[in-house]
Amino acid sequence: MNFELNDVQREIQRVCRDFAARELTPNARRWDDRHEWPTEAVKKLAELSLLGMCAPEKYGGAGLDNVCYALAMEEISRGCASTGVIMSVNNSLYCDPVLKFGSEEQKRDFLTPFAKGEKLGCFGLTEPEAGSDAAAQRTTAVRKGDEYVINGSKNWITVGPKADAIVLFAMTDKAAGHKGITAFLVPTDSPGFDRQPPDKKMGICAAWSCTIYLEDCRVPAKNRLGKEGDGFKVAMSTLDGGRIGIASQALGIARAAYEEAVAYSSVRKTFGKPIREHQAIQFMLADMATEIDAARLLVLRAALLKDQGVRHSMESSMAKLYASEMAGRVCHHALQIHGGMGYSKEMDVERHVRDARITEIYEGTSEIQRIVISANLLKE
């Protein structure tokens, strides 16, 4: 047992922390306010090799472990949660399944340029009527010769408006339920692939998402990821990893809110003393710090298990569930400590509240995480 980070992990953490403080924190409020895609930041994520962190170097990745990835996600999200989720989508939801399930040829075309950050990937599972209940997919893919013809729609596709390719899920055998789902690698410039304007959201406003319509969208059969019917497995295994990314994002948002609350409580005075000297404020800060640490340990445990190649569905779900709900509480208290200023857009804390809210919803709602955890807990 060892709770210390190794030198590589510490270095990644330091590099990301410095980058976030220099390039993200000063800009995040503006990006949010204008719903502006953080073009420069994403370019720099690529330069820092943060877009394919766990992909091997031969596929353009950084060849690092999942602990490094979790630490990096926390630091980047501490600076800007929108940039954090863009990073998480490319790493966890796109590169990860291509690496795990792709053929060599697919890895060459659909992994290397993305892991390098030359291109961006996204993940298309959710539909207007199939979010948490992923097996209720309505999008269909029909084999015609050496192509599949895909029809249907996907929504809330984060990075969708900017992505070059998508890991797309569709039904190849409707009667088979979740065993009839198949995954495809679809370039976003394919004929019949139609992206709607970015969604208007409450938070993570700089991380664009959109609805995608697929109308007779033709995809070469060689772009099928895994076998027909493997799609549900691909999706679930991907989300086990994705949840580590989102848990880390939640952790980063909570850290930002907490650190700003500590700083504000040191300068703001009431009744003749800085508010950090009032016990009610101190106790709130103590609870926030404790829960942040608890969440980080759950996240790192899940990342360690993933690195060992051990099944980690339950641990990833625990990390995601706890970290996201913790972030909700911590941001709420951070805003409270800021008082009226916290409600104003002159400070960052109201953005953290809005950004944190989505972490309890996407990549499996808290309810889905509880379903996963209880299924493991009550397994006969």
Next chain:
Amino acid sequence: MDLELNETQKLVRETARSFAREKVAPRAKLHDREERFPAEIYRQMGELGLLGVNVPPQLGGAGAGAVSYALAMMEISTACASTAVGMAVTNMCAELIAEAGTEAQRKKYVPRLASGEALVGAFALSEPHCGSDAAALRTRARRVGDRYVLDGSKQWVSSGAFAGVMVVWARTAPAGDSPRRGISCFIVEGNPPGLTVGKPEDKMGLRGSNTVPLTFEGCEVPAENLLGKEGDGFRLALLALQGGRIGIASQACGVARAALEASVAYSKQRTAFGQRLADFQALRFCMANIATELGAAELLTLRAAWLKEAGQRFVREASMAKLFASEMAQRACDKAVQIHGGYGYIDEFPVERYLRDARVQTIYEGTSEIQRMVIAREILKAAG
């Protein structure tokens, strides 16, 4: 970073787990219902090395480290929290004397505690008028020749009527402008003249643990039993309690795990409206929450223990573990009773005992409020 246990840690956990299952669990109800102090169990624990888990082997301990100690405490606590509290205090006394004692004190007292020869240790710090605010203590110790004479009252002393070795805090100098100064710590052996053990408290939980007030009236202690120097007492109390918090956090994790396991088992047996309780989403989600929080509490506890073992500062981390684990255990045990319904409220099932036993964990060895004060002080100091 690596969360795998090493061979020693695995062995200690296994030893504690099977001992807890075979010897402790079957008697837990008896300890509780009849307020039976588990003396015979401590003798066996001494033989297994469970009373000095983190004490050097040359002093009769297991030398297995602070992480092993936390793991052992978790296991014993799943079976019986009353037994675990005596184990915790004995380990704490043995560690304190091993750490702060003279060579003679170490050789004389640590092996007795670690082996179970002293049966158990006791820790006499709180007084009727002061618990959390330990520096306000009033018990006095006057130097008379080669002895100290102790006068005053102690409260909430766990195992006080049974302990062969106690550590007792008393004032050797007036409080003056700094109440923390002038406090000293003494090793008190057996049941010396001038020490009266009061009537055991009738408690809500931990009923198998003996909790007594002590009265010192002209009680003489050899001068050589001063632990550390005069005036070191407050520092030694804090040192012991830092480690002690890891013990209580572990106890909370153990009780919560027992509550969760009982709930999982019961929910699979009991049916309602034609299906198992385990098939109702509300109950499944409830158990998922408990398991998640328990996982976090165990990690916080093991982190604090690991830092202690690595010789690093762990004040903040021990308080976080104690705060989080003890508050988590309240929720876990309360939900376990709820899942059991009416059966949870009667002593046919163990969960009502878990709830009563868990309740003290947010109070003793530093209330949740004290933990928050410690954490806030540490984080605000670090923030500058």
